[in-house]
Structures are given as structure tokens and as C-alpha cells.
Amino acid sequence: MTFALDARLAADTHVIAESALSLLLLMDDARYPWAIVVPKREGVTELFELAPADAAALWSESLALGRAMTTAFLAHKLNVGALGNVVRQLHLHHVVRQVGDAAWPGPVWGHSPRVPRTDAERRDVVARLLAEPGVTARFTPR
């Protein structure tokens, strides 16, 4: 079955890069550097439903992305999560948290409506993220 990105994910994010397995999305919320990895596997909703090779690749992507985001954006803490209560299509969040940010110390999910970035802000965040070797080794900019 052909993969199509969930319409709600597409509406809230920009697709910034792609790997053999996944799309890399940037959430359009100026308050947090927030990236989402979406395996291009139609109909998968849970991590454990991935084929073993896909699960291993996703884990490698997630660890590298998390390290890169922490470095690039000087995270106090990284939040990683697969929830999917609203959007069923499997997607793995990576959110840079700072002490005192809008939702601190609670989770960002369900906290408040997102605050869109300007185009210039987005270009800056994307450039910083895609300059990290751990990201460029695994994802091709789009």
C-alpha cells in the first residue's frame, strides 16, 4: 500500500528531510525545536508493528536525531515519545526542552496551540539541524 503522510501531521509541520525509511518533519511551533520521524509504512500505528529491520533503523535515526537536536539547540532535556492518541499514523516526537519553556515541566503534547514560526525562523532552525553530522549521515534534505 502506498504511504501517504497523515493530513494533520502535514498541516502542522514542514517536511525537511527524508531517509530510506522515514520522513523527517519539523513541527511549526516557534516555542520548541520539535522534530518528528515518520516511517513511510502505511497502516503502522505501534512501534512494535514495524518489521525488525525497520524498528532498528528507526531507533538509530531517533538516537542520532536526539543527540543532534540536543547539541544544536542546547537542550536542557530531550523529550522523546510515540503517542498517537489523535493521529494514528506512527510518528516519533523529539522535542528540545528548556527549563521554563511554555509547557515546562509538563509535556508539550496537548498543552496549548502551537505558535507558528516565521519563514526566516524556520530556515534558521532547519539549517542548524541539517548541519549536524548525525542528521546528514542519515537524512537527505528535501
Add this chain to the structure above:
Amino acid sequence: MTFALDARLAADTHVIAESALSLLLLMDDARYPWAIVVPKREGVTELFELAPADAAALWSESLALGRAMTTAFLAHKLNVGALGNVVRQLHLHHVVRQVGDAAWPGPVWGHSPRVPRTDAERRDVVARLLAEPGVTARFTPR
């Protein structure tokens, strides 16, 4: 450095099983089957800080646990997350969600105070979880 379970995690959970890498905790909240995997690695706060072999083992434990919880408790959706904004010691949540549960469709983290289980309820949940082959293959009851 010797590993010691964070005092806040210890206060909110029961240690129900152990692997070579991890402790398996059951959150004492009657509203959700909620298990937490804690790698016994002192000073680690982020997933990407784990040694590669530990990270791979944690991922394997997480996938097996998630599948087992979904089967044992008929989850509508599993929520998996590593936050650590309050408790810095690395811990990976696995929460069975049901449409209409107390926090649905929001995250359980930061939602409301936990509702403790009775001893009988806890024994039942632990027995069901530890009866799953994917759990018994990886964890030894404690």
C-alpha cells in the same frame, strides 16, 4: 558508579521484574496499566547517552514490553515516552491507553495525581503482565 533507583520513581511504583540491563517498574495508578523500564546505568539521562549495546537492548525490551502490554490489557493505543523533565534518571514509559480513559486523548504525564491500586489489583496486573512470553523471555520477576 553504583546504580540506585531514583527516590521519586521508587515512591510511585513497584519494582516487578529485572533484566541484565533494566528494572521493570509498575506505576501505582489504577487508571492505566503503566510500566517503566529503567536502565541500571548511573548518571544517564538521555537515550542517546546509553552505550550502543545498552541502547539496542533497551529498544528490544521496549518493543517486547509494548507488544505484551497491548495484548494483555487490550490497549486501544500504547504511549511510549522518555521525558525526564522532573525525574532526570533515564526511564522509558509504556502506558496502555483506552479511548475515554482519564486523560484521553491527552498524555498521562502531568495530567492528574495517580490513583493507587489495591494490593489485589496490583497482583492481578502484575500476574497478567508477567504471563506474557515477551516479558518472561527478557525479565525475571522480583
